[in-house]
Amino acid sequence: MSGSQTENAALTTALAFHYQVLIGLDKCFSLEDGQSIWFEKDGDVSLISSDALTSIQTEVKDYAAPLTDHHENLWKTLKNWLDPAFDHTQYGVLVLHTTQAFGATTRLKDWNTQSEEQRLEVIKTIFAERTEEQLNAEKPSQIIKLQKAVMAADKLLLKSVLGKVILFTQSDSAQELEKQILSQPLGIPKNNLKSYLDGLIGFVYAQANQQSWSIKHQEFSAKCEELTALFCKKEFTFPVFSGYAASEPDIELHEYRPFVQKIAEIEHHEMIPDAVGNWLELQNSLLEELDESALYKDKTISYQNQLVKKYKLAYSSAQLEATDTIKSAKLLYNKTIGEQPLNLGNDIPPIEYKNGLIHDAMDDEERDLKWKVGP
Structure with missing residues (x-):
């Protein structure tokens, strides 16, 4: 039984990471000159631009449970963005990108239209629901620890971060993301689209090394052109043969x-x-x-x-x-x-x-x- 659970846990982690890669790949299509997509730089996915105001840091969550006032995804993400090791001034927008829908009674539903003062009041109100017993427990729950850490942050820093946070909920599933990515190329026959997608995904993974993992606008555009030329064929040509060496x-x-x-x-x-x-x-x-x-x-x-x-x-x-x-x-x-x-x-x-x-x-x-x- 334990072996099965370990395998399932590993598979879940792998699928979540692949979902993160698909999010980054989708964002590559909106890159402009001088911009790049980074993975695991300051978090999950970063769009880096010469202008910090147009740079975006995205935390990706693939969860089925609703996003409620006390959900760990919100509070853990806020804690990470308040960490001294994270320089929020490098980004104009901080996005929590989740497949979750808002919970039925959550106070977060109007978040994206609120000011930083209003957002601060929202999380204060949510935190105020915690009892003294919960806050002072010898072994507080993980969510309590996260909430206490967020609320203990410097108020000016907290307001600055809250002012940049966007909650992007009910985002596309991995399958829907793949369909969206495959709506980008024009003129590629239907039966070639999967090979085109596999080529792009392989390209994204291949950019990772021990120092960094990034995709530049120019490199991505060149790869798209190469794959389009390969799979958007008007006359018959042979599939690519790489000279596979048998193991x-x-x-x-x-x-x-x-x-x-x-x-x-x-x-x-x-x-x-x-x-x-x-x-x-x-x-x-x-x-x-x-x-x-x-x-x-x-x-x-x-x-x-x-x-x-x-x-x-x-x-x-x-x-x-x-x-x-x-x-x-x-x-x-x-x-x-x-x-x-x-x-x-x-x-x-x-x-x-x-x-x-x-x-x-x-x-x-x-x-x-x-x-x-x-x-």
């Missing part, structure tokens, strides 16, 4: 496949990792649900048939010229794998795609292809 587990998992056995048969063992990597990358590309999936599969079948015809001719020549079975087979392998791809219309396929198709053909027992030459 040891990959090789162990597939070492008994016919195409791997045929390479081992000619003692060309050092070529197996690249072969498995090319084969896996081909298989994965055929599983992608891109807008041109059907066309890609049809072209792939046709292209593989051309490669097989070419290979059979090369194999026949190798048989005629063979003097050393293993050496001749290795030379045939090297020449075949090293050859540049055949043109397919006006497009030149990636070499990994070509080689993946050759290994796939070797894996097809009905084709009866092999590398070994001679008797």
Whole structure:
């Protein structure tokens, strides 16, 4: 049972963090020249501008329970913004961004239209509900500790912070955020949108290092243009092939496949990792649900048939010229794998795609292809 709870807790934390990333990604679309989005700088998500008045610090909360007068999310966030380590003067706006709706009887509903004096009176009134027994308990609850810390803050500092606070409630869920983000690009076919989103999310995560995690306006715009050019395709082009290098587990998992056995048969063992990597990358590309999936599969079948015809001719020549079975087979392998791809219309396929198709053909027992030459 304890193991299950730990796993669930870890998953909840991971999902909450991913939600924070989606909030930051969504804000990237509103960036202007010179602005940037930072994660974990002064809190969850920060929009940094040269002008502090237009800089925004956002604390992100993904909660189902309503936002009530005594909810920890409000008071913990206020405490963090009052901490001496946090310089509120760097920001013109402080946002509590939460999926929560206001509680039915909360005094916070008019917060965003109130002055700093009125907001101070609201939290004073809420705090006044605490009894002496609650405040002076030997082991006060966490919310009591937070409220006492906020109310003990310097009054000028407290008013300054309260004046900047915006409560953004009932914000979009992660699924709704993804839909909103995907409403930004124009001209990308529907079936390519998930790949576009995955590309953006991957880009955001990739900007993190041990020192900082930020996305600049110019870098984000360039990435959007790159992904739009990739997925907003008018003519058929091939999916991206990166030259995947198979890991040891990959090789162990597939070492008994016919195409791997045929390479081992000619003692060309050092070529197996690249072969498995090319084969896996081909298989994965055929599983992608891109807008041109059907066309890609049809072209792939046709292209593989051309490669097989070419290979059979090369194999026949190798048989005629063979003097050393293993050496001749290795030379045939090297020449075949090293050859540049055949043109397919006006497009030149990636070499990994070509080689993946050759290994796939070797894996097809009905084709009866092999590398070994001679008797």
